[in-house]
Amino acid sequence: xxxxxxxxxxxxxxxxxxxxxxxxxxxxxxxxxxxxxxxxxxxxxxxxxxxxxxxxxxxxxxxxxxxxxxxxxxxxxxxxxxxxxxxxxxxxxxxxxxxxxxxxxxxxxxxxxxxxxxxxxxxxxxxxxxxxxxxxxxxxxxxxxxxxxxxxxxxxxxxxxxxxxxxxxxxxxxxxxxxxxxxxxxxxxxxxxxxxxxxxxxxxxxxxxxxxxxxxxxxxxxxxxxxxxxxxxxxxxxxxxxxxxxxxxxxxxxxxxxxxxxxxxxxxxxxxxxxxxxxxxxxxxxxxxxxxxxxxxxxxxxxxxxxxxxxxxxxxxxxxxxxxxxxxxxxxxxxx
Amino acid sequence: xxxxxxxxxxxxxxxxxxxxxxxxxxxxxxxxxxxxxxxxxxxxxxxxxxxxxxxxxxxxxxxxxxxxxxxxxxxxxxxxxxxxxxxxxxxxxxxxxxxxxxxxxxxxxxxxxxxxxxxxxxxxxxxxxxxxxxxxxxxxxxxxxxxxxxxxxxxxxxxxxxxxxxxxxxxxxxxxxxxxxxxxxxxxxxxxxxxxxxxxxxxxxxxxxxxxxxxxxxxxxxxxxxxxxxxxxxxxxxxxxxxxxxxxxxxxxxxxxxxxxxxxxxxxxxxxxxxxxxxxxxxxxxxxxxxxxxxxxxxxxxxxxxxxxxxxxxxxxxxxxxxxxxxxxxxxxxxxxxxxxxxxxxxxxxxxxxxxxxxxxxxxxxxxxxxxxxxxxxxxxxxxxxxxxxxxxxxxxxxxxxxxxxxxxxxxxxxxxxxxxxxxxxxxxxxxxxxxxxxxxxxxxxxxxxxxxxxxxxxxxxxxxxxxxxxxxxxxxxxxxxxxxxxxxxxxxxxxxxxxxxxxxxxxxxxxxxxxxxxxxxxxxxxxxxxxxxxxxxxxxxxxxxxxxxxxxxxxxx
Numbered sequence: 074x075x076x077x078x079x080x081x082x083x084x085x086x087x088x089x090x091x092x093x094x095x096x097x098x099x100x101x102x103x104x105x106x107x108x109x110x111x112x113x114x115x116x117x118x119x120x121x122x123x124x125x126x127x128x129x130x131x132x133x134x135x136x137x138x139x140x141x142x143x144x145x146x147x148x149x150x151x152x153x154x155x156x157x158x159x160x161x162x163x164x165x166x167x168x169x170x171x172x173x174x175x176x177x178x179x180x181x182x183x184x185x186x187x188x189x190x191x192x193x194x195x196x197x198x199x200x201x202x203x204x205x206x207x208x209x210x211x212x213x214x215x216x217x218x219x220x221x222x223x224x225x226x227x228x229x230x231x232x233x234x235x236x237x238x239x240x241x242x243x244x245x246x247x248x249x250x251x252x253x254x255x256x257x258x259x260x261x262x263x264x265x266x267x268x269x270x271x272x273x274x275x276x277x278x279x280x281x282x283x284x285x286x287x288x289x290x291x292x293x294x295x296x297x298x299x300x301x302x303x304x305x306x307x308x309x310x311x312x313x314x315x316x317x318x319x320x321x322x323x324x325x326x327x328x329x330x331x332x333x334x335x336x337x338x339x340x341x342x343x344x345x346x347x348x349x350x351x352x353x354x355x356x357x358x359x360x361x362x363x364x365x366x367x368x369x370x371x372x373x374x375x376x377x378x379x380x381x382x383x384x385x386x387x388x389x390x391x392x393x394x395x396x397x398x399x400x401x402x403x404x405x406x407x408x409x
Numbered sequence: 410x411x412x413x414x415x416x417x418x419x420x421x422x423x424x425x426x427x428x429x430x431x432x433x434x435x436x437x438x439x440x441x442x443x444x445x446x447x448x449x450x451x452x453x454x455x456x457x458x459x460x461x462x463x464x465x466x467x468x469x470x471x472x473x474x475x476x477x478x479x480x481x482x483x484x485x486x487x488x489x490x491x492x493x494x495x496x497x498x499x500x501x502x503x504x505x506x507x508x509x510x511x512x513x514x515x516x517x518x519x520x521x522x523x524x525x526x527x528x529x530x531x532x533x534x535x536x537x538x539x540x541x542x543x544x545x546x547x548x549x550x551x552x553x554x555x556x557x558x559x560x561x562x563x564x565x566x567x568x569x570x571x572x573x574x575x576x577x578x579x580x581x582x583x584x585x586x587x588x589x590x591x592x593x594x595x596x597x598x599x600x601x602x603x604x605x606x607x608x609x610x611x612x613x614x615x616x617x618x619x620x621x622x623x624x625x626x627x628x629x630x631x632x633x634x635x636x637x638x639x640x641x642x643x644x645x646x647x648x649x650x651x652x653x654x655x656x657x658x659x660x661x662x663x664x665x666x667x668x669x670x671x672x673x674x675x676x677x678x679x680x681x682x683x684x685x686x687x688x689x690x691x692x693x694x695x696x697x698x699x700x701x702x703x704x705x706x707x708x709x710x711x712x713x714x715x716x717x718x719x720x721x722x723x724x725x726x727x728x729x730x731x732x733x734x735x736x737x738x739x740x741x742x743x744x745x746x747x748x749x750x751x752x753x754x755x756x757x758x759x760x761x762x763x764x765x766x767x768x769x770x771x772x773x774x775x776x777x778x779x780x781x782x783x784x785x786x787x788x789x790x791x792x793x794x795x796x797x798x799x800x801x802x803x804x805x806x807x808x809x810x811x812x813x814x815x816x817x818x819x820x821x822x823x824x825x826x827x828x829x830x831x832x833x834x835x836x837x838x839x840x841x842x843x844x845x846x847x848x849x850x851x852x853x854x855x856x857x858x859x860x861x862x863x864x865x866x867x868x869x870x871x872x873x874x875x876x877x878x879x880x881x882x883x884x885x886x887x888x889x890x891x892x893x894x895x896x897x898x899x900x901x902x903x904x905x906x907x908x909x910x911x912x913x914x915x916x917x918x919x920x921x922x923x924x925x926x927x928x929x930x931x932x933x934x935x936x937x938x939x940x941x942x943x944x945x946x947x948x949x950x951x952x953x954x955x956x957x958x959x960x961x962x963x964x965x966x967x
Contacts, residue, residue: 123555159624160624160625160644160645161470161622161623161624161625161644162625162644167644167645226678226679229679229682230682233682233686234682234683234685234686237685237686237687237688238685238686250687252686252688255688256679256682256683256686256688257672257675257676257679257680257683258672351676352676352679353679354672354674354675354676354679356645356646356674360465360674361645363465364465364466364645364674366841366843367465367466367813367841367842367843368466368843369843369844369847
């Protein structure tokens with residue numbers, strides 16, 4: 074196991090190294106051929122010649138490329154993502170709150186989509202072609218078909234706005250002025266955990282619906298497969314209850330595959346939640362990245378790219394390690 | 410792009426304008442919005458908190474000598490008092506200049522000296538008196554190359570300014586002070602000089618303020634001079650303004666709420682829902698088109714909707730340096746071929762704006778209606794002009810526009826289909842506004858044509874025509890058409906220096922002459938401003954001069 078952990082961590086380090094090289098090439102080398110010097114882009118549209126020269130000096134942009142990369146890497150290793158001259162503050166002070174907001178959104182949504190998908194998918198696998206299974210699969214198809222850019226404003230409208238007008242889902246059954254959920258806004262967990270959760274309930278549900286639909290199908294298929302295996306028939310023959318078979322036997326065999334999928338999907342969601350963040354005004358990474366692009370704020374754009382890549386590598390590394398913990402075959406494979 | 414983060418179009422270098430004298434307070438002739446006001450509250454009584462929404466990217470900087478976006482100028486109107494300022498009135502009366510830190514100036518008979526006497530009792534928000542020396546320092550800061558205000562060139566005709574702006578001199582001999590007054594000495598008369606001394610970038614800062622850009626609002630937390638001061642600013646998250654107890658209320662009450670909170674990053678349609686739900690009071694963005702239709706059609710919400718004329722125009726520039734747009738007949742043919750009504754419909758239709766074939770918007774005093782080109786295509790005339798031009802068709806050209814604000818790509822689509830029948834095939838190149846602006850303002854890009862929104866820096870034809878088309882500087886960044894017909898220079902200079910009635914008629918004539926004899930633009934439409942505010946918000950005034958809500962007049966209805 075130790076060997077597997079070391080190999081995986083080494084792999085992650087190499088991946089991150091490649092990411093930093095690609096980001097550096099993109100923003101510091103290739104950018105030179107697009108009309109403006111990297112120093113000029115980093116210093117911002119309104120920078121004076123003196124400011125541009127100062128930025129070039131700080132980043133060593135007059136030195137050989139290999140030295141420039143080492144300076145860039147050295148700054149990153151010290152948590153220094155540079156300075157946003159547009160926002161007039163260090164990039165790290167912009168990225169960390171944004172990363173916290175996006176992580177809050179995505180991890181919370183992952184809990185919600187698993188909470189929806191696990192019972193529905195398991196039931197479908199256990200009772201294929203039953204009324205409940207057909208209904209579950211129908212829900213899954215609907216969930217997968219709804220684009221998030223449509224779903225987000227609809228959920229906000231029906232569950233946050235309409236209650237303030239005395240209606241829910243169009244029915245006039247609430248007192249006028251009822252506030253079930255805030256229409257927009259975000260509170261940091263550190264300020265108030267209750268307000269944090271209250272402001273994120275609708276964004277969590279919005280983001281979770283599409284993923285839940287996919288996971289219902291995954292879990293249903295995996296459960297059905299496992300239930301047709303010899304070991305489950307043996308368990309049944311020995312008199313094990315359905316609940317015990319699902320939790321102790323099927324669940325253990327489904328978990329490694331689900332862990333891999335979950336890791337990949339969380340990584341995808343972390344870097345792609347822009348629509349949800351925009352509609353509910355959650356100042357996360359996607360929102361920050363687009364805001365930076367609108368303002369040609371290159372240091373923040375670079376930082377968002379690196380952090381998003383870092384999160385993807387980290388999530389996949391954790392998933393691989395968990396996979397090893399959950400599946401002995403993976404450990405054995407890694408040992409060879 | 411006129412939604413929220415509206416960048417004002419920058420003005421060209423206006424060197425060497427001919428002489429003349431004073432400017433009477435500007436007149437009025439255009440239509441105005443149906444804004445409402447409540448009974449004037451008592452001076453110094455400021456209670457309650459109102460909350461507004463702001464789109465991400467609406468703030469460029471909070472440095473009081475650098476800010477330039479429309480939303481930031483709205484904040485400037487609350488945080489700052491300039492030497493003279495605009496009246497707190499809706500519609501055209503709101504473009505009148507009134508005393509600010511100083512009384513209206515005494516102007517020498519030759520129009521070369523403007524003397525402003527500071528009113529006693531004017532102070533920064535920390536209680537420190539504002540002195541003439543502070544005002545001179547403010548000008549030195551806003552014109553300093555390190556600050557790069559973008560509006561320093563407006564004062565090029567102050568004695569010594571060109572060298573100071575270029576960084577080759579450390580002094581500004583053209584600005585002198587006494588114990589209670591400040592005088593500007595000009596090299597040439599400037600009919601728009603009064604307006605220029607009311608620009609938000611002339612917001613006073615104390616002597617000794619850093620000559621570096623202070624974008625995070627630190628100056629306005631201590632040295633605000635308006636009815637409000639900056640309490641806090643969290644970039645991308647929130648701005649809080651608090652009532653300034655040291656504001657001199659002797660000329661009338663301004664600032665009637667204790668606090669104004671702006672939540673940044675709220676999408677426009679979501680903000681509309683929050684206002685309707687009573688969770689928000691106003692939005693700094695123009696109402697989205699779909700919401701204009703929805704809200705305007707709801708009688709229960711009618712009293713919460715305000716609409717106003719804007720000092721804005723959206724136009725298609727035609728680059729003289731790119732063939733065949735260097736041919737007058739081709740430029741005229743384009744003006745005859747485009748469907749202005751259909752183009753404006755992409756912006757939102759009749760509620761959201763009015764098609765136009767003129768350069769000066771109706772919101773400015775220089776406006777006088779004429780009609781040269783139709784709102785719907787006259788293809789017979791367009792084809793005739795193309796034939797007379799001698800240009801072989803079909804021609805392939807590019808049209809640039811922004812793709813991060815609704816409507817612009819759709820407008821380009823309409824223009825593309827309009828010009829095809831006259832043999833002009835357009836390729837649409839759409840990019841985010843920041844990229845688009847960098848591109849079209851670079852003369853080396855040789856952009857054939859592009860759709861641009863323009864907001865006047867002050868309510869005068871100078872801020873539209875001289876800024877965007879001054880033929881003496883065809884390669885200036887804001888002269889997207891690269892208009893450089895030398896025979897027009899005297900006419901531009903005459904209008905810029907003219908005063909009062911002569912000024913109005915000069916700009917009206919110049920507008921007509923440009924469109925009938927040159928057609929450097931295809932003007933498209935004049936957008937309107939729509940605000941939807943909460944039921945409890947009173948004292949609403951939209952400032953046509955600043956192109957933003959006037960926060961100084963807002964009240965909470967009891």
